[in-house]
Amino acid sequence: MTNTLIALSINGLVWGLIIALIALGLSVIFGLLDIINLSHGDFFMIGTVIAWTVLTTTGSFWPAFLLAPLVGFVLGALIQRIVLQPIRNAAALSIVATFGLSMILQEVVRMTFGPTPRRILPPIRGTFDLFGIDYEIYRLFAAAVSILALAAFFLFLHHTKLGTWMRAVRHDPETATAMGIPAQRVYRVTFGLGFALAALGGVVASPITTVDFRAGVDVLPFCFMAVIIGGLGNLPGTAAAAVLLAFLEGIISSFATPTVARIASLVLMSAVLLLRPQGLFKGLTK
């Protein structure tokens, strides 16, 4: 029992880090653009499809770690320009637009990649004994990649000119524009970065889950829960909430049914909405 508890706690941390990577993109987009992006799960899905395509065409999985975020960034910037910029001032419309975008992305992938789910073998094979369960080595690698990507993003946000611009536009768009910061370009870069983070999450998760045109549908609710618990637009809060949620589900799953664990996460989210609507991690850097 104790061994299972420890193993599931560690697994919760590992899985939470992967989810944090995906949820961070959602939070970035909301934090800066005030867009509730219902197509964010599909950005993750696009990442898994890019990983599968890279693997089948080159025979190697590794280039996907570079290609998926790059393609994601370009696609994100294009989507922001074509779909979201024209409706910039209408928050309700952005929900409808991103919902439509989600359907378009899914159907395009269904028509090109096909409706059948695929599996990607992990690039690092093998398992080890983690407190009595056979645990994949690749999962630890995935967690390490997630930590690196999260750290790199926060460094970028706080130690580069573009990162400073992004925080300035988030804080006060009018003043930032008056100071000569190109707000429209910042919006485009931000959406591109959100897409790139989700696509990278897709590459990292693809050998653990599957490649499927509807893969993003299942990821989105968990990401939203992380964003809500962490505080809308609160980036460190979102990452911490994703880890907390997965960790919590891992622990509860060791002594109750997995469904009870999921219910516990939802109860936590409801409690946060009721008692701390600003999120659990208010006060952390936005």
Place this chain on the structure above:
Amino acid sequence: MENSNDPKVNRRSFLQYALAGGAATGVANLTIMKDLFAQAPAGPIVIGHHVELTGGFASWGYWHDKAARKAVDLINQGGGIAKRKVVLATEDTESNPASGARKLRNLIQRANAEFVMGSVHSGVMLAAIPIATELKTIYMSMGEATEATGSKGTRYSFRTGMDTYSIAAAGVPWCMENLGKNWTVIYADYAWGQSHFQETKVIVEKLGGKVVGNIPVPLDAKDFVPYLTQIPAETQVVFSIFFGSLSVAFYTQSKSMGIGKRAKMYSVSGTLEAIAPADIEGAAEGVYILENFPRMLKYKDDGFHKEHNKIMELDDIDAREAGSKRIMAKSHAWQSWEDLYTLKAAIETSGYKTRKDTEGVIRALEGLPMKNSLGHPQGDKLLRKEDHSGILDCYISLIENGRFEVKKKIPKEDLAKNMPVRHDLSKMPV
């Protein structure tokens, strides 16, 4: 002072509007009823197809659609049904019960479908049956939730394929004898998975076995580690019920955790439907699967099966479509092909001309035997009179080297013996 132009409703205007509204409703109703009940018998016969072309079941729906279109072409080349040309009206359910319900009304009320071949999605199917019944239209169900020909069945719902009851009755006895008596059931936590769990548990316990683990998994699960660690150590058979990507994720993660090394893995065709084991890099290797139409031609090696594969453009090993990577959803999509021939037989036997003759078709379907033929390439079967359920041959296959190798054929007679009638739908009013 009252203004004569005041648009307020008074008693006179109310009566005028009420009479006009009543007359309009009456005319509309007569028009609809005229369409429903008085179609010219000499014209084409419209058969609806309520199918998943998009959404979660799209990989299956493609094959249901293709099978139906090919069968309609064949039937029309042979002179149609009762010398009437068959027109197939197709509606996409979007793999969504709410959309499916709306689309079914479109099929019946707008496209004038006189019979409907129904959805393989259990949720859509269960939402559709009350509507089909209300509109007095025969609905050939294809989903596996047993309720369609059980507690929620009506005189209008039929199923030539299998449900969770018949799947349990067909597969569990052999598995109990050959794989083990302590079972863990791990399943997608919705109607289909729950129904499998309940039906399987009853038969396992009836045969002296024990269900030691009951693990429902939320539909949005991506990480299976918390669920796989719940499998009790004494488990001899892990029975898994998932479909599509959830199924691939289950096989992938259970393989990496070595579940198959400590227990036998058993599942149903739905978990690997439209998927070639070789395409998921061996994740399903060593899993026993209950099929009802062998994936490989050699296990039902006859001219009808061969011709069916040829018309559907399938290879004879993986059931892969020529020129594409698609794998036929073989243990389900045959129903869209065969149900057209089933309806043809019942329509012609009963002398059906218009919708008012539907009761005759129902009576002809109840107890209808079907012979192994090009119209019924899956094989001989019976549409049992009482519960409108298909009684057919099944096969237990083992995934070996990426192929479905049949290990045991379960004859339809054994299936019938193991699944006594629980609901008599034939005594319900039409």
